[in-house]
Amino acid sequence: MLFYDCSTAPNPRRARMFIAEKGVQIETRDISIAKGEQLTPEFRAVNPRATLPVLVTGAGNVLTENVAIALYLEEMFPDPPLMGEGPEERAQVLNWNAIAEQQGAMPVAEAFRNSNRHMKGRALPGPADFDQIPELAERGMARIGLFLDMLEQRLQDSPYLALDRFSLADISAFVFIEFARVVRVSIPAEHGATLDWYGRVRARPSAAV
Ligand SMILES: N[C@@H](CCC(=O)N[C@@H](CS)C(=O)NCC(=O)O)C(=O)O
Numbered sequence: 001m002l003f004y005d006c007s008t009a010p011n012p013r014r015a016r017m018f019i020a021e022k023g024v025q026i027e028t029r030d031i032s033i034a035k036g037e038q039l040t041p042e043f044r045a046v047n048p049r050a051t052l053p054v055l056v057t058g059a060g061n062v063l064t065e066n067v068a069i070a071l072y073l074e075e076m077f078p079d080p081p082l083m084g085e086g087p088e089e090r091a092q093v094l095n096w097n098a099i100a101e102q103q104g105a106m107p108v109a110e111a112f113r114n115s116n117r118h119m120k121g122r123a124l125p126g127p128a129d130f131d132q133i134p135e136l137a138e139r140g141m142a143r144i145g146l147f148l149d150m151l152e153q154r155l156q157d158s159p160y161l162a163l164d165r166f167s168l169a170d171i172s173a174f175v176f177i178e179f180a181r182v183v184r185v186s187i188p189a190e191h192g193a194t195l196d197w198y199g200r201v202r203a204r205p206s207a208a209v
Pocket of ligand 1: 009010011012033038050051052053064065066067122124125126
């Protein structure tokens with residue numbers, strides 16, 4: 001197995017955190033997005049879509065999506081389970097993980113990539129260059145607010161996002177909330193349930209890797 005990481009980007013951090021929670025050692029190469037290493041012919045020979053993270057499986061298959069990387073590692077290393085046990089739990093984890101990606105990660109990316117000066121011409125990840133659209137940054141900021149409200153509502157009813165214990169969905173939501181600092185957003189002071197959850201996830205050793 002070979003893991004391609006990037007120490008500064010949120011999606012690789014999700015996979016890195018998942019690996020740390022599993023307590024496994026996987027040979028790792030760091031690719032610097034800041035230096036544009038994801039766009040080099042060498043890396044594009046590994047992942048033509050030029051994104052990170054990437055996990056090359058034992059059989060040599062190339063996984064470029066966090067959910068697939070998590071599923072593969074969950075099957076390979078079932079303990080501790082991070083994707084639920086049985087159909088009800090598994091479905092809950094995938095449901096909330098998708099919500100974290102679509103309602104959390106996408107708005108943060110939209111807001112950041114369409115406003116930050118270092119992202120000029122790079123409004124979307126991948127090999128093609130796209131111009132920034134300032135209206136998308138505005139929309140992204142509004143959507144982050146909706147996501148934070150949804151999270152607070154959910155966490156008032158449940159100690160963790162998908163289950164009554166930590167799972168992949170918590171990793172995704174946590175990483176995107178921390179990354180939202182790039183657009184100067186953090187958990188509102190009145191969101192007590194979210195702040196409590198955040199403190200518990202932040203204290204996990206995997207949050208420091
Ligand atoms: N769908 C992928 C998203 C991967 C992605 O967008 N990664 C970003 C880093 S967070 C990237 O590779 N960016 C490269 C770029 O900005 O050129 C996943 O599930 O992880």
